[in-house]
Amino acid sequence: MSATSESGAGAPPAAVVRRERLGRALRNPVIGPLGALVIAIVVFTLTTDTFATVGNASLILQQSIVIGTLALGQTLIILTAGIDLANGAIAVLGTIVMAKHVVNGGDPLLALVLGLAITMLLGTVSGLLVTRLGLPPFIVTLGILTVTYALARLYAESRSYPVADRLLRIWGEGTTVAGVRITWGTFLLLGLFALFWFMLGRTAWGRHVYAVGNAPEAARLTGINTRRTVLSVYVAAGALYGIAAWQALGRIPNADPNAYQTGNLDSITAVVIGGTSLFGGRGSVIGTLIGTLVVGVLRSGLTQAGIDNLYQDVATGVLVIVAVSLDQISRRRAAR
Amino acid sequence: MSATSESGAGAPPAAVVRRERLGRALRNPVIGPLGALVIAIVVFTLTTDTFATVGNASLILQQSIVIGTLALGQTLIILTAGIDLANGAIAVLGTIVMAKHVVNGGDPLLALVLGLAITMLLGTVSGLLVTRLGLPPFIVTLGILTVTYALARLYAESRSYPVADRLLRIWGEGTTVAGVRITWGTFLLLGLFALFWFMLGRTAWGRHVYAVGNAPEAARLTGINTRRTVLSVYVAAGALYGIAAWQALGRIPNADPNAYQTGNLDSITAVVIGGTSLFGGRGSVIGTLIGTLVVGVLRSGLTQAGIDNLYQDVATGVLVIVAVSLDQISRRRAAR
């Protein structure tokens, strides 16, 4: 019974075919969404002449910034088998708090801090309700959604607040590279995705997030503090929504309590197109970034293609389904 | 090794305490939502003097009919670990098809059949995309949502169609019992819930629905035709949405392509308040009925209490969370 040496010699029970690298790449879950993105870009490039310009690419990125950041927070929560219906509302309250403080003559930096504090607070409250009372995230965030929009309207006194302050609008500014305007917000978006890609993939915290979403009971039994892990995710998401609020003011320097009502569904869509499972524990933020871009490219491309209003909706619906089908097919291939 | 007789004698390894009935009742998953409903009713009865009238009760039932029927279909789909974002849209298209046919001088019965056919067709399409292509229900029904609203607007030419026909409005009529008006629609709603309560709990089909939602791979391995089961659920839901469309014309005899836009979230809310798990395989239609009523009671009660609109939103958000907390607490009790 001294098989140690033998198994050390590495003759595996099932012969390992050494085309690992390619196999691994093909099984990478980001392949599907990426394929959809590439196909969309190619199709619109061929069918319209205004789509494939650097300017338009920069525009699509700018248009994706707020939803992208919301979707990043959404990804974290969905990875823990949760869902966040309140992200748009929380970001909106953030914009109101920031803008109203400045409009009333307050210090912009303090306004920013207050805005971020309120979004993190709301994230924390959601997280506590989910972890302490064990409530379904759907219900918790639905409640927070209703309450937050109401609070935003109450606090805004049902007005909107235009922002002139430079600090609050900073992410809308940018630099011009080779005649193309790239906003700081674009860099921030990419930076945030890189940060969370690293955090999820390379830190203990990231492992715990995946474990808690994939098998909560197993995670608990192995001694992971599941409550703290889940809570940390909601707090991080709250912070991201605060940043999204800041970015939103950079894009539209006007805080409106009725804005971003479809932020929740739009961000979930980006996450799901990106290949993350709504059942938790499987997925990646890179997928979400691609998913966000897929949605942005579809909208922009269909507009450039001059497709009629209502038919555009039809096309979007169909294309979203097609994009995810591609993902599904590539997965089945890999599973064979 | 002849323990058969011994175990037949029934001394179980863990002594079975014979307070089964009570225990079973307390562990009934409907207890939580029911408690929330009762508490809500008691609170509004005590705080307002117009809430606790038979007339108001009948009114709440009437207001709950359409959402209740949508939520019933939603329950079926959620039990299979799916979700339906398109139910409101499908019902709206149903109302347009029925109403336009009649407004254009068509036969009301044929109108009804056409309307039901289109909703069942859309349910079937969703089901096929989910079962054949293995796409996530969230994405499939999101696509169907967009497409269906667009189709409804195109077919309605962005107009709304008032309905005068008696057959199409039948569920809004009713009878007066002891001075209280009860619509046929109310009876239909209760009948539909009873039917599906029976189907889910007492037929092989129902068992398969639960099994497919709870453990799809196990269901497949035991030889259940999982695809057919899931498909049947989407078709049944489509039929229910058609009935919801008919009921909607009874309540508001005007088919409007922009109606019921929150039907999806509202129905999911009712399902989740009713204690059904979004992960599939656990829950009941009775819970959904109670969940629907909880939402109806909250809205009516808060209005009766004269609470300002925005504060009403705050209260609704908080109360929804409280309602589900009650459920959670009662479950923990039972699990001890």
Next chain:
Amino acid sequence: GSDAEPDGGDTSSGGGAEGVSIGLITKTETNPFFVTMREVAAEYADEQGVELTALAGAFDGDNEGQVQAMEDLIARGVDGIMITPNNSTGVLGAIEQARAQGIVVIALDTATDPEDAVDATFATDNLEAGRLQGAYVRAALGDEEPALIMLDGTAGGTVDTFRHDGFLDGFGIEEGDAAILGMENTQGDQNNAQTAMENLLQRNPDVNAVYTINEPAARGAYAALEAQGLTDQVVIGSIDGGCQGVQDVADGRYAATVMQFPAEMVRQGMDAIVEAAGGGEPPSGFVDTGSIVITDDPVEGIDSETTEWGLENCWG
């Protein structure tokens, strides 16, 4: 989302306007009011040989969607943009950007704040329209002590606020007056309005006046009152002037509606842009496209038209 509809392009007909391209951005693509605007614009563009691109936000309050639409239109290099802004300040940045590129920007239906952020505004004076509704309802009540229910639209909407405030002004009471029995937001949706009215009636069966933000809300209110058999004691007022609404007035469902003229807004706006594109003076200022009470029960001191006239001039 922002959506394109290149209805134009037919340059065979029309005089002087050929080659002019105009963008229209409405709040949503679903509300019949905006659908009418789009249809009128498409028709008018056809006649004039103007190239039209029609876009919209996804929901009331979708500033982001409207900004995206502006960006797309700027990228396309249109001559003029007509926009019904979500709120008076929501898209100022994008408007500024457009005007900096020499594009004529015209606000329709809703004014911006400040008003001169755009070249010109063609809109209903919603405060005045609300005032007309309020004055009519108050007059129709006669000597009765008013007991009012208000079915509002969306909290904080610019139009919603003007109409609401105008109504109270015309009705002759202040916000918070005891005569106001209840208020609910209905999003201008018939189903929501009916539910809200039903619930409010439980508490306030002695209502005699109802303010509604638009005609679907008025229909919902009527259905709830009808079910309770209270239609005779209540005066319902509304605003819009859609054909179905005018028909409702003709059928006696509610007392009056205040008609506005979206087609006028669109036509005048397009004329102004075409003229400016042809080297003329750019338009300027606020142009009230008017509003008028439609009723078959006229009251003293308030100008009104009959439903017959209304059905000829209605929209949608």
Next chain:
Amino acid sequence: MNVDDRAPVLEARALSKSYGHVRAMSEADFELRAGEVLAVVGDNGAGKSTLIKALSGAVVPDSGEIRMNGEPVTFRSPLEARQRGIETVYQDLAVAPALDIASNLFLGREIRRSGIAGRLFRVLDGGAMRTEAKRQLDALGVRIPDVRQPVETLSGGQRQSVAVARAAAFGTRLVIMDEPTAALGVRESGMVLDLIRRIRDRGLPVVLISHNMPQVFEIADRIHIHRLGRRAAVVRPGESSMREVVEIMTGATEAAAGTGGPA
């Protein structure tokens, strides 16, 4: 009666299956004869479960051929195998944790009410299902407080008993059991061996995967030894010792009995 004389009931030739770059089964052969108990043994990860999943339709092999009573068959789903009377206890049990014991036992072939209610509307006879479930589990010597308990509340062994009882109750042509006694106690294991004997006595062949050598030698007519994704040998308990079997299994000796040849 000599099992060698009997015709093969289920046969497979050169079955292969890869998952990505892991080759779980490579050119595996298999042969089950009428009325026999065939044990399948092998190291962890040798590919035993993959083999029987291919035989029961749970996995579609990449290549190879399966024959039932000499006639080629392809199972694209477990349902198709079941319709031909093949009943399987899977290693991971294939139970629905939220459903109760009785429902799990009858999953996919519920007892229906008699008459039209049962035939047309598939209305269940809950009482009969519970009674019958209790009977089946008693026959396995499992003590279960209440057949209305959800399976997720059962102990590991109780759960396994449910899966075994299901296969035993419904197999009509042959029964495959993947480590059916792994979680069972001494007494319960004995009862499962008794059950396997009873099934054989009913004339059905049984495939038994087990790591428990004494058990295998006690009950098997022939032993299929699996190694590195394929059949390394087939031996008879009377003719080989436990030690020899283990040596073939672990690769210490190359298969003496001839790779793939019938024993």
Next chain:
Amino acid sequence: MNVDDRAPVLEARALSKSYGHVRAMSEADFELRAGEVLAVVGDNGAGKSTLIKALSGAVVPDSGEIRMNGEPVTFRSPLEARQRGIETVYQDLAVAPALDIASNLFLGREIRRSGIAGRLFRVLDGGAMRTEAKRQLDALGVRIPDVRQPVETLSGGQRQSVAVARAAAFGTRLVIMDEPTAALGVRESGMVLDLIRRIRDRGLPVVLISHNMPQVFEIADRIHIHRLGRRAAVVRPGESSMREVVEIMTGATEAAAGTGGPA
């Protein structure tokens, strides 16, 4: 060295636990002494897993007392037990199927990079984790093609090995194993028994739940016999026969060795 002389490391008195109307544990006693291998045996559903879950913090008992080195402790979560050096292999393995083998092995105590990146940001040292995982699994004789494989793609036995390797690697005070060899092959089971011996030789006591009597008699210093939710007897392998143990377990004889008394 005589184990009887040693102090009890982990003790429990009168632990009870009910689920609804099912009484899984009723007044169970337990005693583990320093440096011993204590086997826990009993019928399916006897309450063995419930007992060790109570000892490892996975379940909070309704009543009763637990002492560690004489001092009363209450574990409200597995984390608290683990912080006191109790490491457990659960019967249902407690692995995250979607995560790879290395991640599962180190779940909850990942190897971090040295320096500030590791300490402050908890950045993982993926290479070290994979190397160490491979080493641990090799020591158990498990052949696993690739430690980057998700656990859900492993065979039943391979999966169990991952759980066993984890507990073996991290136990600092005592190790509890709930049927660690149930899914393992002959060779792999042997290696786990070797492992248990090595752990004992490191001075750590081990609790082993098993249905495999020969295994139990081979390795245990004492045998705790569980029946109907409580300890029926404690015996020593040298002093009682397998037959006697099975008889106590199944209730054929009332516990000769005296209920709850030390053997």
